[in-house]
Amino acid sequence: MPGNAEYRANAFLVLSRAYDLPATWPEEMGQLLRKGFVPWQENLAGLAEAVAAQAECLDRRPRIAQAHSKLFIDPFQILTPPWAAYYLDPQKQLLGRVSQYAAKAYAEAGLGRGKRQTEPPDHVAHELEFMYYLAFYEAQGDDPVWRVRSIRFWNEHLGRWLPRLADSVAENAQEDYYARLAELTLAFSRVIYAELDPQTLNDNMATN
Numbered sequence: 001m002p003g004n005a006e007y008r009a010n011a012f013l014v015l016s017r018a019y020d021l022p023a024t025w026p027e028e029m030g031q032l033l034r035k036g037f038v039p040w041q042e043n044l045a046g047l048a049e050a051v052a053a054q055a056e057c058l059d060r061r062p063r064i065a066q067a068h069s070k071l072f073i074d075p076f077q078i079l080t081p082p083w084a085a086y087y088l089d090p091q092k093q094l095l096g097r098v099s100q101y102a103a104k105a106y107a108e109a110g111l112g113r114g115k116r117q118t119e120p121p122d123h124v125a126h127e128l129e130f131m132y133y134l135a136f137y138e139a140q141g142d143d144p145v146w147r148v149r150s151i152r153f154w155n156e157h158l159g160r161w162l163p164r165l166a167d168s169v170a171e172n173a174q175e176d177y178y179a180r181l182a183e184l185t186l187a188f189s190r191v192i193y194a195e196l197d198p199q200t201l202n203d204n205m206a207t208n
Contacts, residue, residue, distance in 0.1 A: 005147070007039040008195065009135035011188060016128035018051065018181055019082070022065045030056035037184075043191060047184040054177035067175035079172035080165060084122035087161035094120050105153050106130060124165055127158050154196045163189045 014036030017025060026032065030052040037048035054060060071080045081087075085098040103121040106112065111133065119126060131150065138146035163186055170182035 004039070005135045005139035005150075008150075008192070009132050009139055010036045011040075011044075012128050012135060013132035015185065015188065016125045016132060018055075018184075019125045019128065022061055022068055025055070037188075040191060044184065044187055047180065047187055050180040051177065051184055054175075054180060060175070060177070064175050064177045067173065067178055070174055071169060071172060071178060080168040082124045082165065083120050084124075084127065084157065084161050085120070087164050088157070098122055101157060102127060102130075105149070105157070109134065109149055124162070127153075127162075131158065151196045151198060154192060155198050159189065159193060159196070 014032050017029065018033065033048045033052035033055060034045070037044040054064070072078060072082045081092075083094060083099070084102065085094050085096060086092050089096055089098045099120050099122045101122075106121060109130070111130070131153065134146050134150040134153065137143075138150060166182045166185035166189070169178050169185070173179040173182060
C-alpha cells in the first residue's frame with residue numbers, strides 16, 4: 001500500500017470533484033478518476049474504473065446531474081445531506097460547532113472559504129479538497145505539521161462521517177455512477193484509516 005502523500009493528494013482531489021456538481025466536472029473527469037487511484041491497483045483502481053466509465057458517458061450526464069440534485073440538494077427532500085453536521089452533530093445544526101471545527105482547521109492551515117463561499121465549510125467536497133491541500137503540502141517537503149494536520153482532520157472529523165455519507169449514497173443512489181462512487185469512497189476510506197493511523201500522530205509529536 002503506497003504511503004506517498006502525493007498519491008493521497010491526487011486521490012482526495014479527484015474524489016472531491018466526483019462529489020461536486022456534474023456541471024463543474026472537467027472534460028477529462030474519467031481520465032482523472034483513473035489516474036487518481038492507479039497507485040492502489042489491487043484495491044481501488046478497479047472501483048475507480050467503474051466510476052470513470054459512468055462519468056465518461058455523456059448521454060448519462062443529465063441523469064447523473066438529476067441524481068446529484070436528488071441526493072444532495074433537493075429543496076423538498078435531500079436523501080443524503082452532504083454536510084458533516086448532519087452526521088456528527090446530534091442536533092444536525094448547520095453552521096454550528098461541527099461546521100466551525102472545519103472552518104477553524106482551514107484557517108489554521110492558511111485557507112479561507114475559497115470558491116465554495118455559498119456552501120457551509122463542512123460540505124463533503126470542501127472537506128475532501130482540504131485533505132488534498134494538506135497532503136499536497138506534506139508531499140512538498142519535510143515539515144511534519146502537514147501530516148499532523150491530515151491525521152487530526154481525518155481521525156477527528158472527516159474519517160468519522162465520510163463512510164456514513166457513502167453508506168447513505170449507496171442506499172439512495174438513483175444512478176449507477178453514485179452507487180459505484182459510494183463503493184470507491186468506502187474502499188478509499190479504509191486505505192486512509194491505515195495510512196493516517198493516530199499512532200503516527202503520537203510518534204510525530206514525540207520526536208518534534
